[in-house]
Amino acid sequence: MALKLTLKPQERIVVNGCVMRNSSRRHVMVVETHGDIIRGHDLLEEHDAATPVAQVYFLIQTALTNAEIRDKLIPVCQSKLAELCTVFGAERRALVFEAANFVSTRDYYKALRALRPLMKREKEIFAAMPPAGAMLEAAE
CATH class of the missing domain: 2.20.28 (Rubrerythrin, domain 2)
Incomplete structure (x- = not known):
């Protein structure tokens, strides 16, 4: 096709x-x-890969764009995806499993597509958190 x-x-x-x-x-x-x-x-710059989902996205993106190091990256991607499974609820966890399945079948673009809603949710969560300095001030 x-x-x-x-x-x-x-x-x-x-x-x-x-x-x-x-x-x-x-x-x-x-x-x-x-x-x-x-x-x-759809490309993520390395300096923007500062959160757990973004880091996995960047690793998979690197596997997609750099075939020379792909075989070394795949086990790392799978390990990071396994860690993400413990973070999200059932609905979003399904997206992590979907991404892991696409990585296993070497369909990296579809793996990235599965992670995009998780990156959006992750961004919303981090945006709702108070700045680190504000948490320290409140503790004092």
């Missing part, structure tokens, strides 16, 4: 580890064979 991508002007895309940028016009691209593909807006 072909993958049809509509690229916005100047949008980045990574195909089999090669970073490409679209020109100044919108283009449609059809990928007819399997490839490791991720759009620029």
